[in-house]
């Protein structure tokens with residue numbers, strides 16, 4: 245029997261279907277049913293509309309969870325995933341992207357399947373997500389302890405896809421920032437430098453960093469260095485060798501001159517960009533350029549890499565007010581994916597919705613969303629979670645960061 249179309253399902257359940265308004269076209273959808281049938285039914289209405297799809301399918305862990313079984317032969321798992329990924333491809337916008345989270349059980353099969361469907365040339369990134377510490381039973385597995393998930397990211401068309409740049413907060417001071425600039429307000433030709441630790445030791449009333457360590461202990465002194473560096477970030481610099489062949493001719497000439505006169509600071513002004521400041525052939529980079537206010541505090545931020553160590557899974561047991569042991573993903577993790585691949589008002593799709601994390605995140609981030617889940621926990625976990633979000637009763641997860649206070653709606657469709 246062919247799958248009922250979602251349009252038909254919507255009409256069948258809407259007493260005033262004929263009077264569907266433009267608002268309905270924007271309505272979020274919570275679909276209870278098998279995702280293959282649902283995805284195929286979405287096709288006419290949502291073709292080319294999904295800006296970001298996030299999938300967190302069963303990992304094929306061999307376990308049987310209370311809510312669903314997660315044990316298939318590898319080939320059967322691929323046979324389950326392939327048509328679903330194929331059904332998502334035409335739904336993606338030309339500048340859209342798909343992200344699939346997985347552990348290493350099916351990683352290789354998934355990568356080959358996604359290469360085949362979306363094209364290896366459209367691979368954006370393979371992200372490693374460090375999800376746990378090396379504690380507990382995992383430590384007794386043979387071989388290295390597994391602590392990571394992966395997210396395979398593909399664009400529908402990489403040439404058209406746009407990355408919304410993301411940063412992450414760095415814990416601790418990058419050891420490369422080891423130099424103190426005495427007077428950043430003086431003309432660069434008069435700048436004088438000292439080792440960072442010596443400067444901070446002297447601020448604390450010690451003759452040297454060694455004396456400070458003796459008096460305070462290494463740990464406390466290093467904590468103080470990190471704190472003071474952050475407070476005085478305009479004074480804290482690092483020297484970095486520029487990639488000579490990658491910089492403009494004028495910058496190369498400055499580098500050459502500064503090598504001839506290593507005691508002098510050279511400044512090359514650039515239109516619309518920060519000046520290129522060089523000493524001894526090395527660029528001078530300021531810690532201040534990496535400091536942002538995050539929440540209410542100043543923090544050092546860095547460009548996001550494809551290794552995510554800052555998305556702890558610990559402490560999410562109560563997120564969204566739902567218990568979905570071993571399966572629920574942190575809202576902050578999904579939010580990062582949504583943020584890098586969509587803008588407010590865009591459609592976000594999650595066909596393995598589980599406890600509703602992606603829909604909750606998309607809702608709080610002012611995206612429109614479609615969530616599909618076949619299990620009964622759609623009604624016991626995802627739906628009540630989303631109703632709490634809408635009622636402004638969910639203060640967990642990313643609620644604080646987004647400032648979301650409630651509002652919005654969704655339509656539930658049972659297929």
Ligand SMILES: C[S@@+](CC[C@H](N)C(=O)[O-])C[C@H]1O[C@@H](n2cnc3c(N)ncnc32)[C@H](O)[C@@H]1O
Pocket residue numbers: 277278279280300301302303311312568571572573574595596597598599600601602616617618619
């Ligand atoms: C790993 S969980 C997703 C967890 C989710 N990201 C969260 O944070 O709660 C995978 C989900 O996919 C659902 N699922 C598995 N096969 C499905 C299918 N064919 N159609 C719809 N949902 C399915 C399972 O019931 C399970 O809830």
